[in-house]
Amino acid sequence: MSKPPLIIRDSVHGDMTIKEQVAIDLINSKEFQRLRRINQLAGGQFVFPSASHTRFSHCLGVYYLISKFLQTKPFSEKYDERQQLLVKLAGLMHDIGHGPFSHTFEQIGIVTKTKISHENYSSLIISSSTTEVNQILQKYLNPSEIKELCEMIEGNHQDPILSSLVSSQIDADRMDYLLRDAMTSGVAYGHLDWQWIIRNVTIMENKLVFPEKVLYAIESYLIGRYHMYQQIYLHPISLGFDLTFRQLFQRLYDLQQTNYCFKNQEIIALLKPLLAGEMLDVETYWDLDDYSLFTALKKLVTEDDEILKDLATMLTTRNFFRLVDEEKINQEEIAKKLKKKYKTYYNYFMVSYDLKSVKLYNSTVKPIYIATKNGIKMLDEVSEIIDSTKSMVNDKKYFFTIGAVLK
Template identity: 45%
Template sequence: MEKFIRDNVHGEIYFEDKLFTELIDTNEFQRLRRIIQLGGGQFVFPSANHTRFSHCIGVYHVICKFLENDAINEHINEKDKKVLKVAGLLHDIGHGAFSHTFELISTRSHEEYTVDIIKGNSQINKVLINNGVDPDEVVSVIEGKHQNKVVNSLVSSQLDADRLDYLQRDSKGAGVNYSKPDIDWIIRNAKIHDNKLVFSNKTLNAIENFLLGRYHMFKQVYEHKISTAFDNTFKMWFKRFKYLYLNNYRFKHSKPVNLFEEIFHEKPMPLEKYVYLDDYTMFELFKLLKEENDEILSDLSNRLQNRKFLKASSDITEEEFNNMKSNFKGDVNYYFDIITVKDIFIYKDSSEKKDENIYILKDNNLSNLKDLSEIINTDWKNNIKKIYIFPKYNVE
């Protein structure tokens, strides 16, 4: 069997085994077509409407490129290669509506739902078992617990297939040039040393460029004030939705209530409800809830539907914020907030539980990237800053 998918980032992506096309054809994987990769970023960059679907296929492709490197290929047996490719393809299968945004209200992370989908009552689970692939092994790779550490590093580290795809894909989708990692050079010069994925000293500049690109993508794209505004408007919308439910408000429409009932009680959303939700469903729910008699829920639903988000700014003083709050005529509990965020790091040492360091091999001596890179050792501060949330538009 041969199948190719044309991709705007990597060109032709090749699938040599029906296992992968069967996984892609499942309902759970097709759902990823309806989940925008950047969540609120789509409201900043009109062309950033690429999906988790294309990203997951891209990660599969980058893993295949790593396996074309003989130094890596010979350290992974055929069985583990298949499991590795499956893990790359499915690593984001558990993302909720609006990607990371949904985790602001969910009682479980997307990683936990990924495990549920792979191991639970799903089409994906059936496809894996029917093709002789152990779902538990796939999960072990995604969680970084596979017995082959090289396999773990290719899916989950500070320089893995996931980041090598999403940085280039998100940069292209957003129409910015902050991040175009030299994938071919980095992969070609990857090696295995002491059972670790390492990189030749000649890749040092390419890796620094990769890390700086990631840093600027966070600053200019992932943490853009409009994206932050969308996230916090969504959070306020759910806060009001939950309050009304817990106080026995009589909703006109039962569908939104039934879908979120477990989360209202701070319980995990059942898997069948979770995989039913996607970006399209959420916009339909905003339309329904905009018709409610409660002015706050109706207004917040309208803001989410029509890009009239609460404003997010770090450029005002706390005094100015408090003055706006004092003069506001509505319920400040759903329109004003102060959140704190840390500056993104360029590179950090891994925890004891999981080795995600980037290693450089120079003259057969292994070093942590931070010991060789002048850029990484620059005094990049992890400052904590306040972001003020308040209404840019009047309550309608």
């Protein structure tokens, strides 16, 4: 007798039905349940109080939207049940490798000059024989299928259409996080007509293609994503959280290089491989979440090193680095004030941030295709809005410092 499906009530999508037992088992695994303790927006939660949603709910949403894509005629006719299952599982687990505070955790890689990729950790969790996720997958999938899952998540899968559902410029991942982030933050820019977009999707010449009548919905989606970046993801307080986090780990890294004797060895023992530019083993990584890392960080306020103590205090009291209005106070003035307290170490508290242009659309990376009377065209060939923004470059350098010197 088959088990009943799992029905999850979601604030964004309503009732989400999950029929596959492998997906239900994966959701109940300890590695997936850990995502309940990983905040989706990291620094954004300190700007928008209700934006406390997690990677757990987001991953469920991505699974749901991929399921909706697969229910359309072009997908149901082209792909068998096994292929559809694999891409749904890839959507479900695409973020299982995120570290504490999501993308903020990858700031440690900037300090050590090594890349910390949540996609790589997702693959590690999926492929490691010591994880519950891997043991569950081995019950339902063969080794080559498990390998395919990792390829889909890392963007290396041989089928560009299936891969595009997980990662592209109009994928289930982006659709869900825009909807979810907009709803929880109270910012309306992320609203998108996803049902219309998905209902009209087709497959032509081994490409994901949309008819011209969907053009305005796609333009609205791209413009909404651009505004979400400006309003939420690149909010000065959110960036300030990231930079405070980075500078704290910069000080941890620098002190460790000089064999500093830490009072609290817990965080050093926990993150020693990362601080050395290496990957953590899967068991250690599984133990990391927002709660465990923040608990360890809070203990650093008792350290004797004044710089480390001050950075830890800033992080735990929401007193993050603040954006400098250079029309009111210049860098020389800031440096002068900081030198009085921190002497030659003042640079820890004076941080530059290079903001690269947020592009509305990138025609060189997995382009969006539109079916026209004259054949299949790339989006920027059809859309006047997208074409007109091609040359839009807004690269900027910002400076952040502690709030006290801005008063």
